[in-house]
Amino acid sequence: EVQLVQSGAELKKPGESLRISCQGSGYRFGTYWISWVRLVPGKGLEWMGRFDPTDSNTDYSLSFQGHVAFSGDNSISTAYLQWSSLKASDTAIYFCARQTPQQRYAMDVWGQGTAVTVSS
């Protein structure tokens, strides 16, 4: 079964750092981009950017550039989303998703989501 499994919910304080993970299985991890998507309760989905496991190339939405960083480890089929200094406004659910040119870059497989709460 093709799946992406994300790390568990996090409760952090403003200014703290955080890294969440997304592990793929059931397919060749390195052959698909991994995109990250934010869902703020009561608001819509926002595409944050993408990570290419083949060459570690990244592409960030301007709304998130400089505040988050994407990385990965192909040896364990895992992609990461990290913050060096969290803000209360980072409170949201974060999804990773697989993107493929075979489907015009649609996101066909999604992780279950990681809830991040930032509160003092």
Added chain:
Amino acid sequence: DIQMTQSPPSLSASAGDRVTITCRTSQSIYKYLNWYQLKPRKAPKLLISGASSLQSGVPSRFSGSGSGTDFTLTISSLQPEDFATYYCQQSHIPPYTFGQGTNLEIK
């Protein structure tokens, strides 16, 4: 960035109804348009890619059409499990922007 205008923002309908959701883009995206379904406490689900390609396992009552700047998602006969929020998304040029969402509610 490519702007997405999705309408309506909300829609009340009954089981068995036919509903249509539209998505307009600020520039041509050819057929790089995808539709997702989002339910509470679940991951988004890809319904349609490339404007009209139904994903495996998605019921045939869902269909998509359009190209260029104007797209539609149609549900031919609503079922109880279809009440959810629907999003369009362009995958032509990064950032791969989403529409604002359509909340489909039970009338």
